[in-house]
Amino acid sequence: MxxxxxxxxxxxxxxxxxxxxxxxxxxxxxxxxxxxxxxxxxxxxxxxxxxxxxxxxxxxxxxxxxxxxxxxxxxxxxxxxxxxxxxxxxxxxxxxxxxxxxxxxxxxxxxxxxxxxxxxxxxxxxxxxxxxxxxxxxxxxxxxxxxxxxxxxxxxxxxxxxxxxxxxxxxxxxxxxxxxxxxxxxxxxxxxxxxxxxxxxxxxxxxxxxxxxxxxxxxxxxxxxxxxxxxxxxxxxxxxxxxxxxxxxxxxxxxxxxxxxxxxxxxxxxxxxxxxxxxxxxxxxxxxSAFGRAMEHVDRARVSRAVLPALRRMRAAGASEQSLRAVIASAAEGYAFPTNLDRDPPVDGLAPPSQADLLTEAVLLGQDDATFDAALTAHSAKRTT
The missing domain is CATH 2.60.120.620 (q2cbj1_9rhob like domain)
Known part of the structure; x- marks a missing residue:
């Protein structure tokens, strides 16, 4: 053997x-x-x-x-x-x-x-x-x-x-x-x-x-x-x-x-x-490398805004945090880069918050649509050059 x-x-x-x-x-x-x-x-x-x-x-x-x-x-x-x-x-x-x-x-x-x-x-x-x-x-x-x-x-x-x-x-x-x-x-x-x-x-x-x-x-x-x-x-x-x-x-x-x-x-x-x-x-x-990119372009900010109410309803119905995070991983951009490091500097020398971090916070804190929308808009603006 x-x-x-x-x-x-x-x-x-x-x-x-x-x-x-x-x-x-x-x-x-x-x-x-x-x-x-x-x-x-x-x-x-x-x-x-x-x-x-x-x-x-x-x-x-x-x-x-x-x-x-x-x-x-x-x-x-x-x-x-x-x-x-x-x-x-x-x-x-x-x-x-x-x-x-x-x-x-x-x-x-x-x-x-x-x-x-x-x-x-x-x-x-x-x-x-x-x-x-x-x-x-x-x-x-x-x-x-x-x-x-x-x-x-x-x-x-x-x-x-x-x-x-x-x-x-x-x-x-x-x-x-x-x-x-x-x-x-x-x-x-x-x-x-x-x-x-x-x-x-x-x-x-x-x-x-x-x-x-x-x-x-x-x-x-x-x-x-x-x-x-x-x-x-x-x-x-x-x-x-x-x-x-x-x-x-x-x-x-x-x-x-x-x-x-x-x-x-x-x-x-x-x-x-x-x-x-x-x-x-x-x-x-x-x-x-050219290969570090997805096949399709997805407007993940738009998807995140759309699914936040559904995520709140899932959480209210008793969904586990693991289930919520699985949805967030599919909806939002989970990686902090690329970004504009002038406007979105590294935190303690590491990565700044990602879009998924914002959506997770919104779900776990029970933010309303307007609060999340403002945070996401500011987040997106930091990435423009």
Whole structure:
């Protein structure tokens, strides 16, 4: 009789062990697997010129392999060889930040103390409206497109957030990124194990350096190969894992025009800017697969308004909360994103309330139609740009 080891249906936060993480990440990155790369601190580092000379299909395959089975991080030297394009975009980004300051706006940030950074949410749209020619020249970059298509295939969607870590700005706590990385460990544990493995394939994280970033400016800290650790979304609040990250992370100094892309499941965090005069500015690219969308467009706000009276009647008739939540899951948008993070900032660094959260509250508190309608209208308005 043969036996097989089954993959657990659920990941238990209590079963996360630093020794298991250690077994995954304490390995050498084999240069033979990545013939176009130089291996620096375990990270695959490429020259943009070399990528442009290679066969595009073979280059994409190697980049995808580095992101999935390799260290999970791809650095590209000279991604923006034309500094004039980079400098024009940098000037536009700082103009957007000055406009925020002039308006008295303080922008919340993920995984960092508000105010230590300057952040421009939805910088992609804002750059297009402020300077369409610079936008077009910037996103015409063939290396950016090459990496995005290597990981996500065609029809990907780009979003962008400019982040400036000011002198003295402190490091972020180590974390994974969107999707499950923007949840508490308890929240992420609600998702089955196969979703933990699936979601990193739906997004790609990137950053373009808009200034030179020697180590004292605090470029991003990475834990290579950590995308392979199954429990990685469940340990962000664990001090033993934070201590391991602090001891074993790597950092890559960057020059203006370099780019770094990484699997969103790589455990990472921005470093402390220990300089007195450098505003460390990067354009953070969060790129999404075409597949992360439903087949039909549904006006879920309209559906939510329509079903609220029926939900109240169900509750009055003694329906269980589980039954009510099942209806709400079918009626309302249960996910907080995408949203306008200027108007709908993250709560404690995590996701803002969803449409389903509002409908649940309305049902459990017995809100009337007018009260819910006002809350839903305000919620929808926050998502417009």
């Amino acid at each position: 043969t036996s097989s080891v089954r993959t657990p249906a659920r990941l238990d936060p209590a079963s996360a062990r630093v020794d298991d993480l250690r077994a995954v990440v304490e390995r050498e990155t084999d240069p033979a697997d990545f013939p176009r790369a130089e291996i620096v601190s375990g990270v695959t580092v490429y020259q943009a010129a070399g990528l442009r000379l290679g066969d595009p299909a073979e280059v994409r395959d190697e980049l995808a392999r580095a992101l999935l089975d390799g260290p999970g991080i791809v650095a590209i030297r000279g991604a923006f060889g034309d500094r004039s394009v980079l400098d024009r975009a940098t000037e536009a980004f700082f103009a957007l930040i000055r406009a925020q300051h002039d308006a008295g706006i303080t922008i919340g940030d993920h995984f960092a103390r508000p105010g230590s950074n300057d952040r421009v949410w939805n910088a992609l749209e804002k750059l297009a409206l402020a300077d369409a020619d610079t936008f077009a020249a910037y996103y015409a970059n063939d290396v950016l497109a090459l990496v995005c298509e290597a990981w996500l295939g065609p029809a990907y969607q780009v979003t962008s957030q400019v982040n400036v870590v000011n002198p003295g700005g402190t490091a972020q706590s180590p974390h994974r990124d969107y999707h499950l990385g923007f949840m508490t460990p308890a929240g992420a544990a609600r998702w089955p194990a196969h979703q933990h493995a699936l979601t990193p394939a739906l997004t790609l994280q990137g950053a373009v350096a808009h200034c030179d970033m020697p180590l004292e400016t605090g470029p991003t800290l990475y834990l290579p190969h950590s995308q392979k650790y199954a429990h990685g979304y469940l340990v962000a609040e664990r001090e033993d894992f934070r201590a391991y990250f602090a001891e074993h992370h790597v950092q890559l100094p960057l020059q203006a025009g370099d780019a770094v892309f990484f699997n969103p499941a790589v455990i990472h965090g921005a470093g402390t800017n220990r300089t007195s005069d450098v505003k460390r500015i990067a354009n953070l690219l969060q790129v999404s």
